[in-house]
Amino acid sequence: MQKLEEKMEQLQLWITEKEEQILSLEAEFYDPKIYSNETKVKALNNEIRLLKNENNHLKNNLEKLEEQYLEMMDE
Numbered sequence: 001m002q003k004l005e006e007k008m009e010q011l012q013l014w015i016t017e018k019e020e021q022i023l024s025l026e027a028e029f030y031d032p033k034i035y036s037n038e039t040k041v042k043a044l045n046n047e048i049r050l051l052k053n054e055n056n057h058l059k060n061n062l063e064k065l066e067e068q069y070l071e072m073m074d075e
Contacts, residue, residue, distance in 0.1 A: 004069050011062040018055040022048055 025048050028034055034041060 001069075001072055004065060004072070008062060008065050008069065011058055011065065015055055015058050015062065018051050018058065022051050022055070025051070 025044055028044055029041075034044075
């Protein structure tokens with residue numbers, strides 16, 4: 001059960017890190033100069049999309065572990 005808790009904590013940490021990375025990349029769009037470089041805009045959008053997909057995957061895994069944890073608590 002402790003290993004499960006550790007896995008859940010690690011996943012939550014990774015999720016938080018990904019969210020911070022996403023926010024950091026999104027903040028670059030506040031600089032109007034960025035829009036003069038279409039390649040940079042596309043690259044940022046792609047990176048944000050990838051990070052969001054990774055984050056969704058991590059969240060799904062965390063949800064499954066939380067369900068397992070609750071099942072173990074019920075036993």
